[in-house]
Amino acid sequence: MFKKRDNIKEVEEGKYLAPKFDENGLIPVITTDFKTNGILMHGYMNNEALKKTIETKEAHYWSRSRKNIWHKGQVSGFIQKVIEIRIDDDQDSIWLSVDIGDGASCHVGYRSCFYRSIPLGKIKNTQEMKIKFKEKKKIFDPKTIYKDEHNPTKL
């Protein structure tokens, strides 16, 4: 759908969008809060989701668990209004800067999916590495919002 990638110099320093989708047809996407730059989530798009996001200015992803285009916020109401989209040097990852107001982006209920921190330093036992909660309070109750929707987390 997008421009063919036939020249490394063009991909890196050229003026044309020529995104690289992986062997599954996906490109990784980092989504940040446009006010704080804090990371909200990490997701994936296929070429259709990228096109829809550019045109509608609302974030669309590819749901790897449901295997369909996912208009973020369609169930929860927490639509992500796109402020800016950037692409990286080799055009194989996307940065979405979005406005979610006072909402949340994490299906567990927190504002950001990245609510836990990994302590640094010498590892004693890789089987018992404790992570610390950095967000104390959920923005919403997933049971109320999602009801019978499946949980996208996979083991």
Add this chain to the structure above:
Amino acid sequence: MFKKRDNIKEVEEGKYLAPKFDENGLIPVITTDFKTNGILMHGYMNNEALKKTIETKEAHYWSRSRKNIWHKGQVSGFIQKVIEIRIDDDQDSIWLSVDIGDGASCHVGYRSCFYRSIPLGKIKNTQEMKIKFKEKKKIFDPKTIYKDEHNPTKL
């Protein structure tokens, strides 16, 4: 190497690190500047790179093009000192907050790999979508720094 993932509730809301590596043994990593939260790069780690990063407090990645552990800055000198590591809800992506001082993180020479922006709105022709440069000046000259190193960008 890390804890087995045998319970979704534990993975999402538990206190233990149990990262998910994909079918290639990799987990995606977002790296941000700890001062501005601006995104510097998007990379990948295998379990060894994650362990080294936690223990040494310097970012290590898995180079998909060279197929080896990559101590970021070993050639360029732009070491990434890790300030914090976060992991997301389903523990399948990592956020590294790092200090690179006045350095750069992009092999093309810019501070951030995300130096170009994709204009929003109706797409006329997917073959000719112009992207805009948001960083005007390179921090370093790749030819001087990398000399004969191969270019990691792939078509």
